Amino acid sequence: MGTVLTVDNINVYYGAIHAIKGISFEVNKGEIVTLIGANGAGKSTTLHTVSGLLRSKTGDIKFLGKSIAKTPAHKIVAKGISHVPEGRRVFQEMTVRENLEMGAFITKADKVKPNVEYVYEQFPRLKERKSQIAGTLSGGEQQMLAMGRALMSNPQLLMLDEPSMGLAPILVDQIFEIIRNLNKSGTTILLVEQNANMALSIADRAYVIETGRITLSGSGEELAKSEKVRKAYLGG
Amino acid sequence: MVRKKKIKAPATPKRLLKGAVKGSEYKREAFIAYAILILGYGFLQLGAGLGIIGHNLQGQFVPICVYVSLAISLNLVVGISGELSLGHAGFMAVGAFSGVVMARILETYISVSSVQLLLSMIFGALVAALAGLLIGIPILGLRGDYLAIVTLAFGEIVRNIMNVLYFGIDETGLRFAFNHTIPLADNSQRIITGAIGATGIRQKASFTAGIFLALFTLFIVLNIKNSKHGRAIMAIRDNRIAGESIGLDVKKFKLTAFVVSAGLAGMAGALFAQNYSTLAPIKFSFNTSVLILVFVVLGGIGNIWGGIIAAALLTILPEALRQFADYRMLTYAIVLILVMIATYNPTIKSTLQMRIHKVTSRIKKRRKETGKEVA
Numbered sequence: 300m301g302t303v304l305t306v307d308n309i310n311v312y313y314g315a316i317h318a319i320k321g322i323s324f325e326v327n328k329g330e331i332v333t334l335i336g337a338n339g340a341g342k343s344t345t346l347h348t349v350s351g352l353l354r355s356k357t358g359d360i361k362f363l364g365k366s367i368a369k370t371p372a373h374k375i376v377a378k379g380i381s382h383v384p385e386g387r388r389v390f391q392e393m394t395v396r397e398n399l400e401m402g403a404f405i406t407k408a409d410k411v412k413p414n415v416e417y418v419y420e421q422f423p424r425l426k427e428r429k430s431q432i433a434g435t436l437s438g439g440e441q442q443m444l445a446m447g448r449a450l451m452s453n454p455q456l457l458m459l460d461e462p463s464m465g466l467a468p469i470l471v472d473q474i475f476e477i478i479r480n481l482n483k484s485g486t487t488i489l490l491v492e493q494n495a496n497m498a499l500s501i502a503d504r505a506y507v508i509e510t511g512r513i514t515l516s517g518s519g520e521e522l523a524k525s526e527k528v529r530k531a532y533l534g535g
Numbered sequence: 536m537v538r539k540k541k542i543k544a545p546a547t548p549k550r551l552l553k554g555a556v557k558g559s560e561y562k563r564e565a566f567i568a569y570a571i572l573i574l575g576y577g578f579l580q581l582g583a584g585l586g587i588i589g590h591n592l593q594g595q596f597v598p599i600c601v602y603v604s605l606a607i608s609l610n611l612v613v614g615i616s617g618e619l620s621l622g623h624a625g626f627m628a629v630g631a632f633s634g635v636v637m638a639r640i641l642e643t644y645i646s647v648s649s650v651q652l653l654l655s656m657i658f659g660a661l662v663a664a665l666a667g668l669l670i671g672i673p674i675l676g677l678r679g680d681y682l683a684i685v686t687l688a689f690g691e692i693v694r695n696i697m698n699v700l701y702f703g704i705d706e707t708g709l710r711f712a713f714n715h716t717i718p719l720a721d722n723s724q725r726i727i728t729g730a731i732g733a734t735g736i737r738q739k740a741s742f743t744a745g746i747f748l749a750l751f752t753l754f755i756v757l758n759i760k761n762s763k764h765g766r767a768i769m770a771i772r773d774n775r776i777a778g779e780s781i782g783l784d785v786k787k788f789k790l791t792a793f794v795v796s797a798g799l800a801g802m803a804g805a806l807f808a809q810n811y812s813t814l815a816p817i818k819f820s821f822n823t824s825v826l827i828l829v830f831v832v833l834g835g836i837g838n839i840w841g842g843i844i845a846a847a848l849l850t851i852l853p854e855a856l857r858q859f860a861d862y863r864m865l866t867y868a869i870v871l872i873l874v875m876i877a878t879y880n881p882t883i884k885s886t887l888q889m890r891i892h893k894v895t896s897r898i899k900k901r902r903k904e905t906g907k908e909v910a
């Protein structure tokens with residue numbers, strides 16, 4: 300299996316704050332890889348750096364073998380990385396359908412329709428609500444919409460930032476079920492979560508981030524069993 | 536010419552980004568805005584012809600068109616792009632003075648004065664757009680309200696430069712200097728004289744030219760608003776992070792709106808200048824920028840025809856209130872407050888919204904019945 304994403308020794312700063320201190324990891328084709336860690340560990344910062352919104356001072360980021368460390372953010376999306384940012388960022392004033400169409404802004408016009416169909420297949424809920432204004436959707440539906448919109452650009456790598464945040468347990472189950480399905484239909488996934496339990500249960504491999512460093516890594520199963528992870532993230 | 540390209544590029548893409556409802560909303564907005572301009576022009580011409588409208592008010596016809604255009608073009612930045620610009624008068628000034636200089640140069644080469652006017656307006660637009668580009672490039676990539684600060688400073692810088700700029704033509708060509716008179720040959724012409732401003736301007740502006748300016752400005756702004764480009768600009772305004780996440784080049788889209796808006800302001804400035812024989816830099820003070828912003832805010836930010844009405848009324852008002860002499864500005868202020876109460880009053884607003892909703896849902900229903908609804 301080929302490597303989709305290689306992050307090699309990145310250091311990211313917010314002014315004087317050293318948020319990411321030499322992180323390296325990789326994501327292989329067809330995998331679900333998760334980065335888990337407490338609030339403020341540096342998970343979102345890592346994703347922002349991959350998607351080009353922040354820059355690393357050192358190291359390199361490779362996507363499908365080519366460096367994207369200096370590629371502007373909007374071109375990174377076109378290369379095939381979709382980022383679903385934290386906090387359900389939907390276009391509030393547009394309808395569900397229009398949000399999806401916006402997701403295909405950089406996609407060829409003839410792909411739009413089949414992509415919308417694909418998203419409706421994965422998220423039947425969105426099809427039911429296609430004409431509803433996005434701002435009036437429930438939290439879970441907005442999360443689905445943000446994920447669906449990210450799929451509209453035919454990503455090879457989908458990066459999800461805390462999709463379960465603030466959702467009721469039953470919705471969290473649904474969202475994770477969808478993530479698994481998307482992965483089964485061929486999308487490689489980089490998942491960032493505080494909900495370590497759920498994330499580890501679906502991940503092929505996982506990394507633990509603590510204050511800007513990776514402190515543990517292994518298969519999802521291994522980490523779920525690890526004493527340290529259980530103590531710190533799984534409540535014993 | 537150059538301008539034309541700008542409209543075409545965003546307007547061509549497939550209608551893929553337009554839902555059925557949005558499309559009809561757009562048509563409604565465009566229809567109302569064009570109707571206001573054309574009817575307004577008709578009524579005022581008629582009133583002037585029949586002698587109902589006095590000379591004082593007739594003298595305001597060109598400024599009305601200019602301020603209406605400025606309100607429309609500022610709406611592109613403030614309403615559609617969601618950025619605060621406090622320097623619209625600065626771009627207007629750049630267009631006004633560069634337009635005047637160009638008009639003077641053209642007078643030796645072209646004899647038809649309407650062609651001189653048109654070319655000088657295009658030139659004013661280009662120079663103002665260039666100024667917009669120079670300011671926009673370093674600023675528009677940043678998050679936060681930097682644009683407001685920088686445009687405010689820009690307006691002041693332009694006015695202060697104009698205050699000390701001397702500009703003239705003699706046999707050796709164009710000459711300029713700062714803060715002292717330029718030694719010019721005898722048969723020279725001084726075009727710009729420091730704080731006195733541009734002098735000896737030939738008055739080429741007319742009400743008809745003004746209405747064409749307003750229509751052109753409206754055409755450009757509505758076209759951008761309704762294009763794929765416009766959808767991207769409004770999406771970024773709605774949620775910048777989401778916009779970035781779907782691969783929109785935020786800086787490019789914000790810059791486009793800003794530069795086009797600056798260019799249109801410059802074009803309006805060039806026409807404005809040629810409505811007078813002299814034009815002092817003081818006309819383009821911070822107060823003017825704020826005044827244009829007031830039109831936009833009073834008309835309802837992003838509501839283009841609202842801005843048109845506000846600009847027209849508030850330009851006519853001080854003139855119409857002349858008979859109240861000393862109480863003129865007081866009355867003006869009171870009217871301003873009343874208009875604001877009316878536009879922002881929740882009861883009035885919700886009544887209006889309900890009306891609009893009724894109409895649009897009726898349209899939607901009819902569309903469904905005739906089976907035209909887009910899946």
Ligand SMILES: Nc1ncnc2c1ncn2[C@@H]1O[C@H](COP(=O)(O)OP(=O)(O)O)[C@@H](O)[C@H]1O
Nearest residue numbers: 313316318336337338339340341342343344345
């Ligand atoms: N815009 C910012 N400015 C300054 N510091 C920030 C900013 N965003 C995040 N940080 C800091 O960087 C660190 C990592 O944050 P973040 O990546 O958001 O963590 P996580 O997503 O794991 O909760 C935290 O200490 C946070 O306070």
Ligand SMILES: [Mg+2]
Nearest residue numbers: 342343344385
């Ligand atoms: Mg985070």
